[in-house]
Amino acid sequence: MPGGPESPASDAPARPAPPEPPERTEAAAARRRRRQRWQRYGLALLTVAVVVAAALHAPAAVHDFTKAFASIDPPRLPWLAISVVAEVVSFACYALLQDVLLRSGGERIRLRALLRLSVAATGLRALLPIGVVPSSGWLLGEYRRIGVTGPVSLYAILASGYVSTVALLGLLLLGSAIAGMGEPAVLAGSSFALVAGSAGFVMLVHRLGALRRLERALKGPLASVAGRLVRVASDVGHLRVGRRLGAVGFASATGNWLADLVCLVSAFALLGVSVPWKGVLFAYTVSQVAGSVIPLPGGLGAVEGGLVGALDLLGVSVGAALAVAIVYRAVTYWGAALLGAVELAILSRRPPG
Numbered sequence: 001m002p003g004g005p006e007s008p009a010s011d012a013p014a015r016p017a018p019p020e021p022p023e024r025t026e027a028a029a030a031r032r033r034r035r036q037r038w039q040r041y042g043l044a045l046l047t048v049a050v051v052v053a054a055a056l057h058a059p060a061a062v063h064d065f066t067k068a069f070a071s072i073d074p075p076r077l078p079w080l081a082i083s084v085v086a087e088v089v090s091f092a093c094y095a096l097l098q099d100v101l102l103r104s105g106g107e108r109i110r111l112r113a114l115l116r117l118s119v120a121a122t123g124l125r126a127l128l129p130i131g132v133v134p135s136s137g138w139l140l141g142e143y144r145r146i147g148v149t150g151p152v153s154l155y156a157i158l159a160s161g162y163v164s165t166v167a168l169l170g171l172l173l174l175g176s177a178i179a180g181m182g183e184p185a186v187l188a189g190s191s192f193a194l195v196a197g198s199a200g201f202v203m204l205v206h207r208l209g210a211l212r213r214l215e216r217a218l219k220g221p222l223a224s225v226a227g228r229l230v231r232v233a234s235d236v237g238h239l240r241v242g243r244r245l246g247a248v249g250f251a252s253a254t255g256n257w258l259a260d261l262v263c264l265v266s267a268f269a270l271l272g273v274s275v276p277w278k279g280v281l282f283a284y285t286v287s288q289v290a291g292s293v294i295p296l297p298g299g300l301g302a303v304e305g306g307l308v309g310a311l312d313l314l315g316v317s318v319g320a321a322l323a324v325a326i327v328y329r330a331v332t333y334w335g336a337a338l339l340g341a342v343e344l345a346i347l348s349r350r351p352p353g
Contacts, residue, residue, distance in 0.1 A: 064319030071272035083266035083331045090259035093252045094118045094160070100249040101159050102143075104241040105152030117142055120347055123340010126298035126333055132161070142347070155239045160253070166198050167253040168288055175281030179314065206240070257288070260332060264307075267327040276314045283310035287325075298333050 095114040102109060121139045125131030136157050143153035173191050176182050241249060261284050268275040276283070290306030291299020304325045311321035 062319060064317040065323050066319075068271040068273055068320050068323035072270060076270050076272065079266045079270040080331075083263045083270070083328075084335070086259045086262035086266065087331055087336065090256050090263075091115060091118050091122065093256035093259060094122075094164075097160050097163065097249050097252040097256065098156055100245050100252065101156040101241065102148065102152060104245055105149070105155060105239050107148045107152050109146060109148070113146075116343055116347065119336075120340050120343040122336050123338075123342075123344055126337035126340060129297055130295045131297055136161070152239065159241075159249075162201075163249055163253045164256065166194065167250060168257055168285060168292075169194055171254070171257055171281060172285035172289060175279070175283075175285050179279035179282040181279075181282055257285075260284075260288075263332050264324070264328045267324045267331075270327060271320070271323055273316070273320045273324055276311065276316055279310075279314040283307060283314060286310040298337065300333065303333070304329060 092115060095111060095118045098114050098118065099109070099111055102114075117139060121135045124138055125135040128134050140153050140157055143156070144150065148156075170191075173187055173194065177184070177187050261281065264284050265275055265280065268280075284307070287303045287307035287310060288299075291303035294302035296302060304322075307325045307328070308318060308321045311324065312318050316324075
């Protein structure tokens with residue numbers, strides 16, 4: 001009847017939809033992560049394809065590219081083995097750098113275990129975009145799981161990245177000077193800035209211990225978080241390497257890069273392409289810097305493009321340079337990624353001692 005009371009059902013609130021089971025939510029999240037991962041891999045492979053297509057735009061480049069691979073014969077195959085051995089030496093140098101930094105904090109881990117962790121971390125860095133971040137986080141967790149204290153673990157990872165970067169920039173300046181790239185005054189000024197800036201940064205880090213004085217002055221809702229950060233920074237700032245261990249660590253970081261450079265030279269020899277000795281260090285370091293600033297897995301596409309461009313600048317034909325880049329990255333990227341993925345799977349079941 002018009003104007004009469006409504007039925008009780010019309011006043012009842014709508015029932016909320018039942019929540020999805022946790023299994024379904026986790027499965028959807030896993031599918032979304034897999035889809036994003038394949039999208040990143042697709043972007044990386046597309047970048048490589050663009051580099052290859054751009055390099056092979058001329059018939060002469062195609063001819064030089066195919067000629068380089070046709071030059072591979074059995075007598076040249078030992079250069080492939082030399083390249084693999086050099087990459088293993090590169091891993092060993094990085095593990096030795098970690099050993100030096102851990103020992104400076106009073107921690108000792110077997111070098112074999114550090115080598116396995118270095119291989120796995122390198123594989124993780126090659127498989128993920130901005131790989132240095134997740135690989136460093138994973139390595140930090142592995143150190144903690146083994147029993148290394150938090151400040152020493154953090155110090156070893158941050159310091160190794162810093163020393164490796166300084167060593168690479170120093171090799172870049174040296175390679176530029178040998179290849180005649182840049183004015184001598186500019187290179188000398190850049191070298192002085194690198195040395196002075198590196199020393200100043202180390203002195204600043206060593207003064208982080210003074211932050212302990214600020215801990216009691218912290219107030220407010222974020223005081224606990226800020227206090228924890230201050231304590232960690234102070235603990236890290238108290239760690240010292242010493243001159244002897246510091247020299248060993250810097251030599252290890254430099255050896256890490258130079259052993260990888262041997263892989264590049266071996267690729268030239270395997271393909272029968274003349275090595276531009278005067279500029280090969282310059283080309284190598286340029287490619288590594290390019291790969292470090294591009295947020296793709298292992299610098300995929302950026303390293304190849306930087307290497308081909310630098311070699312072309314040095315007079316190597318584009319087709320031959322691309323062939324060298326492919327062989328070099330087959331060992332140092334794809335081979336390292338495969339080996340690292342296997343080591344990751346093993347370590348996930350049985351951590352190193």
